[in-house]
Amino acid sequence: MAKPVEDDSLWIRRFHPRPDSEVRLVCLPHAGGSASFYFPMSDMMGTSVEVLSVQYPGRQDRRAEPCISSIPELADLVAAALVPWADRPLVFFGHSMGATLGFEVARRLERDHGIVLVGLFASARRAPSRKRHETVHQRDDRGIITELQRLSGTNSQIMGDEELLRMVLPAIRADYRAAETYEYDPGPKLRCPIVSLVGDDDPKVTMDEARAWGEHTESSFDFQVFPGGHFYLASHQSEIVNAISDHVLTQLRLKPSQ
Template identity: 45%
Template sequence: MTAQRYRTPAMRAFHEAPQAASRLVCFPHAGGFASYFFPLSRALAPAVEVLGVQYPGRLDRSEEPAVEDIGVLAEEAAALIADDPHPPPTLFGHSMGALVAFETAKRLTRDHGITPAGLIVSGMRAPSRPRRRPRDWDREEELLDEMRLLSGTDPALMEDEELRELFLPVLRSDFRAVNAYPGDDTVLSCPVTAFAGDEDPVTPDGVHHWATHTSAEFTTRSFPGDHFYLKGFPPSVTAAVREALSRS
């Protein structure tokens, strides 16, 4: 398996891993890019091939309209994985990406006959748990308030009007996709691991409910930090990903 085999803008590989025995497909948060997972790929290569999903509407897919439907994002990812299903991947999603990863796992099994090796979810309530109250994402201040709550963006960027014009439209579409997600109680047959920051305002009571979404092993892990506790993938998080992969 090599980084050269993925030339589609929708799926990015970062490091050569020709002898990798396992594969990790990563789904970024709202407003995020595939490259968020570059540090994780660097830490795991060459033992693990790490791939990052690039959603429409950003960077090399900036000419495509952003998608405001979690299911549509998952269908695209599942089709890409099904084109090259070996070895069956573990799926890893953070925040919005956790929902996209879950829906991708569901579609791989249902539509393509592929059982993922595992699912790692981070910073998101279980699909069967109620979402937070809808927000008016047409209002710029609502978007900025949410970004401040999650602590994932440099405050200086939010004060720059030109930069806001670049990143807020994609973020708005991603937040709409999360708000529109209807919920789901599907039970997967692969192991599920749930991560969360111990100061994350999004997941104070919803992480453990991921246990209801697997008939296999369930594991949960808490880390010091807020919603973006995994930024840069510190050693403790990378080690936990390795451990989750070993159970797959």
């Protein structure tokens, strides 16, 4: 297995390097999101877990690069970027589109590299096998902005700055296209545990759609509901950090007996 480079790669951001950590938590942003969305989670995480945040093309320091509007294509690239970081156990946390992407990356790591995650945390997203017909990516700019306002997922400062907003809209549109055109390809279940998390007032996912993540693993499954909407996690950072830490500790204790 290749050794990770000392500096962050094109795809990976380490806001708080923890060279002595036992596990690496890989965070995958939502549609239109950037690696910096997970800075607070990285800051709050204990020393035993090093947080890596994935940076998609077309935003922030990668704004000049073409956006990728296909989950399978994005998953291929993210999986390749993560292989060098798998010298320690990996756990994924993906929010919204990031949950679907995390699932597909986990499939590729298992299938192509024999890397089984410590766990996959799927936040605010229906299970891959649950399809909805959605066309937000086909709307004009105003229509996409209306959707963002409905979900309260974009920083209010950006929403009030038309120039900034127009800079990020291409990435948001590409991500929505990737998420909304995704087609689940049936295959083997993941070998890692899955934890599905959802807000109780999320318009983008029902309880049944979120609970259906349990159908995608041959390992353990847990389902957790929080007060809030699609971005419930903004108000529950400490609970989520604790849930991840507890899960990692439990899985590491179980590993020798498996």
